[in-house]
Amino acid sequence: MTDRVSIVEVGPRDGLQNEPYTIPTEVKVELIDRLSATGLPVIEATSFVSAPAIPQLADAEDVYSRIERRAGVRYPVLVPNLKGYERARAVGAEEIAVFTAASEAFNQKNINCSIAESMERFKPVVERARADGVRVRGYVSTVLGCPYQGEVPVSEVVRVAEALDQAGCAEISLGDTIGVGTPAKARAVIETVAKSIPVERLAVHFHDTYGQALANIHACIEAGIRTVDSSVAGLGGCPYARGATGNVATEDVVYMLQGLGLDCGVDLKALAQVGDWIAGELGRPRSRTGQAILKRN
Amino acid sequence: MTDRVSIVEVGPRDGLQNEPYTIPTEVKVELIDRLSATGLPVIEATSFVSAPAIPQLADAEDVYSRIERRAGVRYPVLVPNLKGYERARAVGAEEIAVFTAASEAFNQKNINCSIAESMERFKPVVERARADGVRVRGYVSTVLGCPYQGEVPVSEVVRVAEALDQAGCAEISLGDTIGVGTPAKARAVIETVAKSIPVERLAVHFHDTYGQALANIHACIEAGIRTVDSSVAGLGGCPYARGATGNVATEDVVYMLQGLGLDCGVDLKALAQVGDWIAGELGRPRSRTGQAILKRN
Numbered sequence: 001m002t003d004r005v006s007i008v009e010v011g012p013r014d015g016l017q018n019e020p021y022t023i024p025t026e027v028k029v030e031l032i033d034r035l036s037a038t039g040l041p042v043i044e045a046t047s048f049v050s051a052p053a054i055p056q057l058a059d060a061e062d063v064y065s066r067i068e069r070r071a072g073v074r075y076p077v078l079v080p081n082l083k084g085y086e087r088a089r090a091v092g093a094e095e096i097a098v099f100t101a102a103s104e105a106f107n108q109k110n111i112n113c114s115i116a117e118s119m120e121r122f123k124p125v126v127e128r129a130r131a132d133g134v135r136v137r138g139y140v141s142t143v144l145g146c147p148y149q150g151e152v153p154v155s156e157v158v159r160v161a162e163a164l165d166q167a168g169c170a171e172i173s174l175g176d177t178i179g180v181g182t183p184a185k186a187r188a189v190i191e192t193v194a195k196s197i198p199v200e201r202l203a204v205h206f207h208d209t210y211g212q213a214l215a216n217i218h219a220c221i222e223a224g225i226r227t228v229d230s231s232v233a234g235l236g237g238c239p240y241a242r243g244a245t246g247n248v249a250t251e252d253v254v255y256m257l258q259g260l261g262l263d264c265g266v267d268l269k270a271l272a273q274v275g276d277w278i279a280g281e282l283g284r285p286r287s288r289t290g291q292a293i294l295k296r297n
Numbered sequence: 298m299t300d301r302v303s304i305v306e307v308g309p310r311d312g313l314q315n316e317p318y319t320i321p322t323e324v325k326v327e328l329i330d331r332l333s334a335t336g337l338p339v340i341e342a343t344s345f346v347s348a349p350a351i352p353q354l355a356d357a358e359d360v361y362s363r364i365e366r367r368a369g370v371r372y373p374v375l376v377p378n379l380k381g382y383e384r385a386r387a388v389g390a391e392e393i394a395v396f397t398a399a400s401e402a403f404n405q406k407n408i409n410c411s412i413a414e415s416m417e418r419f420k421p422v423v424e425r426a427r428a429d430g431v432r433v434r435g436y437v438s439t440v441l442g443c444p445y446q447g448e449v450p451v452s453e454v455v456r457v458a459e460a461l462d463q464a465g466c467a468e469i470s471l472g473d474t475i476g477v478g479t480p481a482k483a484r485a486v487i488e489t490v491a492k493s494i495p496v497e498r499l500a501v502h503f504h505d506t507y508g509q510a511l512a513n514i515h516a517c518i519e520a521g522i523r524t525v526d527s528s529v530a531g532l533g534g535c536p537y538a539r540g541a542t543g544n545v546a547t548e549d550v551v552y553m554l555q556g557l558g559l560d561c562g563v564d565l566k567a568l569a570q571v572g573d574w575i576a577g578e579l580g581r582p583r584s585r586t587g588q589a590i591l592k593r594n
Contacts, residue, residue: 179589182556183515211549211585212556215512218480252508259479259509285582288508292476 005221005262006042008137008173008203008229009035009250011278012063013044013078015235017056019282025059029066031278035232036070038270040250044097047078048087064091076137080111085125089132096129097173098122099139100164102157103146106177110141115156119163126167135171138164139205143174143189144181154192165197172202173229176216179209183219190223203227206248208234213248214256221260228253233275233287249287251275269293302518302559303339305434305470305500305526306332306547308575309360310341310375312532314353316579322356326363328575332529333367335567337547341394342372345381361388373434377408382422386429393426395419395466396436399454400443403474407438412453416460423464432468435461436502440471440486441478451489462494469499470526473513476506480516487520500524503545505531510545511553518557525550530572530584546584548572566590 012032016023028046035043045067051058064077076095079085088096100118101107107115122138129136143157161172174189181189186204193202204220204227206213217228231247254266272290279286286294309329313320325343332340342364348355361374373392376382385393397415398404404412419435426433440454458469471486478486483501490499501517501524503510514525528544551563569587576583583591 182553184557208585209589210552211511211546212553214508215515215553218512218516249508255507256479256509256512260481288505292506 003262004226005257005264006227007040007250007253007264007266008042008044008227009040009232010044010205010229010247011035011231011233011235011250013047013057014229014247015231015233017047017054018236019056022056023282025062025066027278027281028059028063031232031274032063032067032075033070034274034277035271036068036073038274039266040073040271041265042074042076045075045077047080048084049078049080050084061087061091064088064093076135078139079125081121082125082128085128089134093134095135095137096125097137097139098125098164098169099141100160101141101146101177102160103142103149103152104156105148106142106146109148115160119160119167122164123167126164126169130168136169137171137173137203138167138169139173139175140164141175141177144176144185145178147178154189157189158193158196161193161202162196165201170201171227172197173205173227174202175205175229176207176213179207179213181206181216182212183215186216187219187223190220190225194224199224200226203229205229207236208246208248214252217248217253218256218260221262232271233279233284233290235278235282235284249275249289251287251289251293255289300559301523302554302561303524304337304547304550304561304563305339305341305524306337306529307341307502307526307544308332308528308530308532308547310344310354311526311544312528312530314344314351315533316353319353320579322359322363324575324578325356325360328529328571329360329364329372330367331571331574332568333365333370335571336563337370337568338562339371339373342374344375344377345384346375346377347381358384358388361385361390373432375436376422378418379422379425382425386431390431392432392434393422394434394436394470395422395461396438397457397461398438398443398474399457400439400446400449401453402445403439403443406445412457416457416464419461420464423461423466427465433466434468434470434500435464435466436470436472437461438472438474441473441482442475444475451486454486455490455493458490459493462498467498468524469494470502470524471499472502472526473504473510476504476510478503478513479509480512483513484516484520487517487522491521496521497523500526502526504533505543505545511549514545514550515553515557518559529568530576530581530587532575532579532581546572546586548584548586548590552586
């Protein structure tokens with residue numbers, strides 16, 4: 001097992017899509033450009049979903065076209081279908097992410113289709129991307145609980161993750177979309193999925209609804225996870241999941257990784273300054289590590 | 298190893314002593330009485346330090362005399378010296394806690410004496426308490442870092458913990474006073490101290506300055522810890538440690554313990570309501586679990 005952890009920064013996409021008001025395109029671009037200067041290796045830049053579904057992301061082309069492409073930094077984008085894929089490719093996206101959920105009820109309410117239909121929707125996208133040499137990440141949401149159906153069987157998580165794997169996803173991110181998980185359950189899901197998909201190709205994505213995110217990440221790192229999704233300043237939530245507060249803050253994750261002796265290549269002070277700036281722009285609270293480092297609150 | 302965890306609620310003492318303005322005695326009494334109705338087994342009620350040193354606690358006698366003594370709940374109090382012990386006993390305290398730090402610099406700045414002098418100060422208190430049949434808890438602060446000297450050698454933590462043990466403390470609480478610790482270091486300190494003092498007699502006390510508290514608690518539980526200090530609504534901080542934010546919130550700890558299948562006997566919804574009330578009284582933010590359960594923020 002390597003002693004490096006890769007952070008996938010999801011603030012510009014998963015974070016901003018949940019803000020209640022429209023964020024100017026230039027703020028989004030500035031956020032991404034500031035983040036790429038901190039040493040973060042992967043920044044999920046935006047999402048090519050349909051504008052009526054998520055108006056916050058209607059400027060996806062504009063954002064993607066205007067960001068500075070820093071050498072060594074990857075800028076994947078979320079795409080829901082072939083149309084989204086075409087839009088993303090038209091502005092030069094070189095990596096994409098597709099998504100589904102392990103909960104039947106969540107899929108129905110979130111993307112208005114069954115798990116099986118969602119698989120039929122992402123398969124041609126992944127096929128097409130692979131033919132184009134485009135790396136694909138697959139998201140599985142609600143792996144530790146669903147706001148509509150409650151418990152989500154681990155067998156469903158495995159089934160959906162395997163479908164993404166077999167379709168050709170290079171990496172699969174397992175998400176506790178509503179933040180209900182606790183460490184032993186989080187680790188158990190990882191260990192179960194890792195029986196059929198190598199743990200090196202799995203990532204974890206935690207929300208901090210009940211304050212459990214960092215404890216869960218640590219438990220998953222102990223289980224071999226080396227790719228962690230997080231969001232600067234804890235930006236985000238889930239527009240469909242009532243009560244879901246923000247993503248785990250990247251600053252808090254980096255602080256923990258450094259304490260664990262796990263290199264992630266991020267300049268924590270520079271990152272805290274970006275978090276401080278965007279929290280101020282959006283009128284949101286700072287991350288705890290950001291407050292502590294910058295002596296602000 | 299038992300599958301029960303005992304929570305030591307420190308909000309009324311460690312939490313309130315750090316509030317910037319004077320809290321009415323009746324609010325303190327109501328807080329303790331509300332907490333004791335949630336199933337919490339131990340509530341640290343107040344501190345008999347000198348009133349000029351911590352004016353917030355000048356009403357210690359009054360608070361302790363007015364609380365309802367619920368059957369099965371223990372109400373220890375902090376005492377700095379024999380005079381404090383006499384005051385506590387005069388109003389009927391049946392359990393006490395003494396304190397020192399693993400950092401020479403912190404002891405000097407915090408209680409104006411060396412570690413060695415601090416030991417000479419608490420020894421007669423512990424002796425006297427044992428002669429009176431009074432249970433004593435010993436606090437060791439700054440076990441993972443000091444705001445004045447930085448690193449704190451683990452050997453110093455062991456030395457101070459052993460001194461408290463040899464003096465006759467029934468339980469020793471190891472505190473990351475400024476919240477700088479991360480999980481592997483937290484567990485390492487526990488495992489080292491547990492070589493000379495049974496882990497069943499150790500407790501952990503974390504502050505959430507960098508958001509690490511819950512991850513640290515989980516790592517320590519994995520190392521065998523079964524007594525955890527926490528503070529409703531995350532009340533608290535440290536009046537001497539610049540930049541130290543609140544204690545870990547009891548609500549978040551209880552949520553995690555329940556998810557881990559570890560019984561702590563606390564009614565989480567009732568606790569969240571107490572947290573909601575006291576946060577409102579003090580104009581402080583709610584705990585994350587409190588926000589999620591009560592759908593408030």
